[in-house]
Amino acid sequence: MMFAIPRSVLTVFSKALPIMVISFAVWDRNRDFLQSQNVNNYLTHHIEEFDFIIVGAGSAGSVLANRLSSNPDYRVLLLESGGNPNPLQNVPVYFQSLLHIPELDHGHYTVPQKNVCLAMRDHRSYWPRGLGLGGSSNLNVMNGRFDSIFKKISKTLRTTMGSITMDGQGIFVNTSAQENLVDEFLKAGIEMGYPTKDVNGNQEPSFSRLDFSIKNGRRFGAYQGFLAPVLNRTNLHIYRFAHVNKIHLRKETNRAYAVTYKRHGLERFVRAKREIIISAGAIDSPKLLMLSGIGPKQHLESLGIECRIDLPVGKNLMDHISVPVGPFIEGQLASPIGANAVAYIYSSLSKARADFWIKSPDIQLLLLPANPNLHQTVEEVVGIKPGFIEKYLRGLNAKDIFMINVMLGKPSSRGEIKLTSKHPWENPIMDPKYFSHSDDIKRVVDGMNFTVHMAENTEAFRNIGTRLINKHFPGCEKYELKTNSYYECYARHMTYTGYDQSGTCAMGYGPEDRNAGSSHKRGCVSWMPHISEIPNGNINTAVIMAADKASELILDYWTHVDNSMRSRPFHF
């Protein structure tokens, strides 16, 4: 049976969160230090060797560790910079309160962006990334959907939770916690000509209820789904607080055969008999490859790193750009919370084009909770200049607003990740180059027009008296409200990440593909191909499915190799 904790108790509790998080982290690190002593003593005189080494235990790494260790003949090592997930991360409502805490969040910032992110401090975008077993799936907002393109590569995602299919049975449990405005949103969609459909499966222009990776009221991320159930496997070794600094390549073949990692102050070297898989996320995977000499030659040499394999690692950085539009004031419902619904629509620019990728909608709309009394929290969490949102929302009643997030699902802009120096502890340079492709701003403005039109002119929303706030966004005072130039100005100020950085080790179409960043055909999970685009929608499930498929390919490959070796007359 479930019971609801009063919101006031949760609010008081959230003030003490950082202290609780840090206390747990100190305890966890010390506990791990003591537990690692046996291994450390052994390693003083030995070099370890595993069949597979997986770097990074996030959404992808957790799946890979689960799948590869399912064969008891393979010894698998999973190396992760952070520790165990914090118990508070199980509580979905604490999502925002746990950002910016260094024990849980790598807490990256982009370089200042040109002519965008104007409302953000120093014009930088804050990019949280999860640290610890489960990675960003411990920090994420838990929205999920299965994208149709993965039908082609992952027939059935077999999870420890049972057999789940592309219909989304099993992993996503709709919380139905906040139903306010969902009906209005779906009905408004129908009035605008969009059917209501299940959010999973083929992506078509449509409006849907959202699914969340929440089970029995608790976060259900990659750790809970893929690692926790297999922790007792004796062939799966997990070294927490182990940060990998370098991948070693054989001189003659450039084949990866070992890594160096640092754990509790000690540097260690560990060898892989079969494969090393980099699943350290879209920022740290290219960073590690470049530190190891795999990357653009000119860039590496400019930092004094010997280039072993010249590949465009770090290029092709994609991210969803989000622009929360609103607030919309509604006259009747008096709800402090928005609702859990999503829509996928075409921008008119995409509709006019006939190319393959544009066939799926390029804009995502997300109905968002809003509370003007929390402007300071929003400013802090998002990294907005202090006082900015307060100025915009001043005078609004806490009870009657919501936002609709317009997210550019198929961005054309491409950024890059570069190394700052050859020092492994330095953060890389992250430059998404938001809106650098002129189509992107046009698409977002189109989505904003659609959103405001829907919220003000459909009967569903008119019935509850919805209207856009009659006030200029700070910095856009010179533009007439609700014009394209006003929306463009607004979007250039409120340019926010959709948390979906990807593509920085893009998968190629064979060895001749010079645009591919992955050194091996199945090298690393920031693999989203350069020619296509990031899926329109939240990408955690896409990452999980890609890791599932990668595991299948790796296992098939080694079974084949082992079988053919066995059938040969000579031993190897």
Ligand SMILES: Cc1cc2nc3c(=O)[nH]c(=O)nc-3n(C[C@H](O)[C@H](O)[C@H](O)COP(=O)(O)OP(=O)(O)OC[C@H]3O[C@@H](n4cnc5c(N)ncnc54)[C@H](O)[C@@H]3O)c2cc1C
């Ligand atoms: C705040 C936030 C909200 C999000 N919301 C959603 C959402 O609602 N829905 C959705 O679908 N997606 C969402 N996402 C995106 C989704 O969670 C990520 O795309 C996905 O988790 C990425 O998986 P990954 O395995 O590539 O990387 P991660 O999960 O980030 O894992 C990388 C792991 O590698 C570790 N690591 C890094 N470098 C090293 C190293 N050198 N040595 C050892 N370990 C290392 C890290 O500590 C981390 O644990 C969100 C992301 C964030 C950050």
